[in-house]
Amino acid sequence: MEPLTLxxxxxxxxxxxxxxxxxxxxLAAMATRGALLxxxxxxxxxxxxxxxxxxxxxxxxxxxxxxxxxxxxxxxxLSGSVNKRLTARLVSRGVKxxxxxxxxxxxxxxxxxxxxxxxxxxxxxxxxxxxxxxxxLVGLGYTPIISPISLGCDGRPYNVNADHAAxxxxxxxxxxxMVFLTDVPGVMREGQVLPGLTDAEVNAMIxxxxxxxxxxxxxxxxLTAIASGVGAxxxxxxxxxxxxxxxxxxxxx
Numbered sequence: 692m693e694p695l696t697l698x699x700x701x702x703x704x705x706x707x708x709x710x711x712x713x714x715x716x717x718l719a720a721m722a723t724r725g726a727l728l729x730x731x732x733x734x735x736x737x738x739x740x741x742x743x744x745x746x747x748x749x750x751x752x753x754x755x756x757x758x759x760x761x762x763x764x765x766x767x768x769l770s771g772s773v774n775k776r777l778t779a780r781l782v783s784r785g786v787k788x789x790x791x792x793x794x795x796x797x798x799x800x801x802x803x804x805x806x807x808x809x810x811x812x813x814x815x816x817x818x819x820x821x822x823x824x825x826x827x828l829v830g831l832g833y834t835p836i837i838s839p840i841s842l843g844c845d846g847r848p849y850n851v852n853a854d855h856a857a858x859x860x861x862x863x864x865x866x867x868x869m870v871f872l873t874d875v876p877g878v879m880r881e882g883q884v885l886p887g888l889t890d891a892e893v894n895a896m897i898x899x900x901x902x903x904x905x906x907x908x909x910x911x912x913x914l915t916a917i918a919s920g921v922g923a924x925x926x927x928x929x930x931x932x933x934x935x936x937x938x939x940x941x942x943x944x
Contacts, residue, residue, distance in 0.1 A: 695726045695829065698870040699857035702733040704929055705773050714872075715780035717933040718834075722786045726829045730837045730860060732853035733773040740764050751809040757850040762813045765850045769838040770794070778836045789833045793817075793841035794848055796824050799856060801841035801849040815841050815849025817856060820863035854912060862919040868939075869916045870925040870932070873909055877926050877938035878902060884936065889943040890914050913940040 698721070704714045721727050734755070738748045741764050749756040757765060770792040778790035793799025801815030828835055839856035843849050861869045877884040878893070880901055888896075893910050896902045902910055913924035917940060927937025 693726050694867040695728070695864060696721065696868045696870060697728045697730065697857060697861045697864070697866045698872060698932075699854060700729060700731045700777075700872050701853070702731075702735045702737075702773070703874070704872065705731060705733060705777060706736065707776070710929060711776070711780065713929055713933060715777070715784060717929070719781055719784035719786050720933075722781070722788075722834050727834050728825065728829065728837065728860065728864075728866075729777070729834065730839060730853055730857035731769075731773060731777060732839070733769050736773060737761075737765050737768045740768055751806055751811055754804075754806065754811055754814060754852065755850065756810075757812040757814050759813065762848065762850055766792075766840055766848060769850075770840045774836060774838045781834065781836070787833045788836050789828060790836045790838075792838040792848075793851065793856065797821055797842050798824060798837070799839070799841035799851065799859070801843055801851055803843070803849070813847075813849055815843060815851050817841060817851060817859035820859055822860075822863040825860070825864060858912070858916060858919070861916055861921050865920050865922075867922045868925055869913075869921045869923075870927065870937075871909060871912060872932060873926060873928055875906065875909075875926075876928050876931045876936065878906060878910060884931075885938050886936075887939045887941070889941055890917060891943045893940060910940065917942045 704710045774790045778788045781788035800819040804814045804816040839851040839853045841851045916924040924940045931937040
């Protein structure tokens with residue numbers, strides 16, 4: 692199989708505007724260089740629509756609580772407007788982008804996510820990935836654009852955290868590289884982006900206090916990816932994605 696890259700995109704870059712256009716340009720360029728899958732979120736737009744409809748967003752330790760009304764909103768935003776917006780931008784740039792959700796063909800199967808701090812409602816955790824279906828689509832030259840709304844064993848959808856969905860897909864497919872698109876250019880030391888790190892170096896930098904704050908969950912996601920068989924994890928922002936910069940984390944040889 693040819694090298695396969697999975698990129699996880701948050702919600703900030705997916706709103707209408709210049710960032711969306713720059714994102715689409717960068718993804719279109721990546722699609723010309725090799726096989727690509729995109730998993731996206733859309734949290735800010737979900738919260739915005741909830742508020743417009745008079746629903747109050749609720750969270751348990753950072754995870755969105757999804758009651759029946761909020762699930763409908765999440766489906767509309769993630770599998771509807773956001774997914775098709777990005778898909779349309781890529782198709783207009785010549786990419787064979789195919790907008791999907793985890794429900795389609797049962798790509799992502801999920802069970803209810805149990806959380807000790809409280810009931811999350813229709814929030815799920817991935818239990819299975821139909822990797823053969825995704826690989827077949829990629830083999831036919833398509834670029835899947837995947838919303839993390841997933842299919843429960845009861846035949847109804849679950850809202851799944853996009854980071855968790857992206858990692859499950861990356862693990863199942865054994866992707867060559869997983870890209871985490873963030874709001875920072877990469878892991879930095881003394882004001883400079885570090886182009887490459889091993890998992891051991893990342894752990895040491897956390898212990899030494901070089902990696903702190905919001906970067907810790909980003910690098911831990913990268914460590915989880917490579918520990919699960921992903922070839923490399925790349926942390927970068929939109930400008931770095933376009934320029935091919937950022938920090939690439941690999942397993943220690």
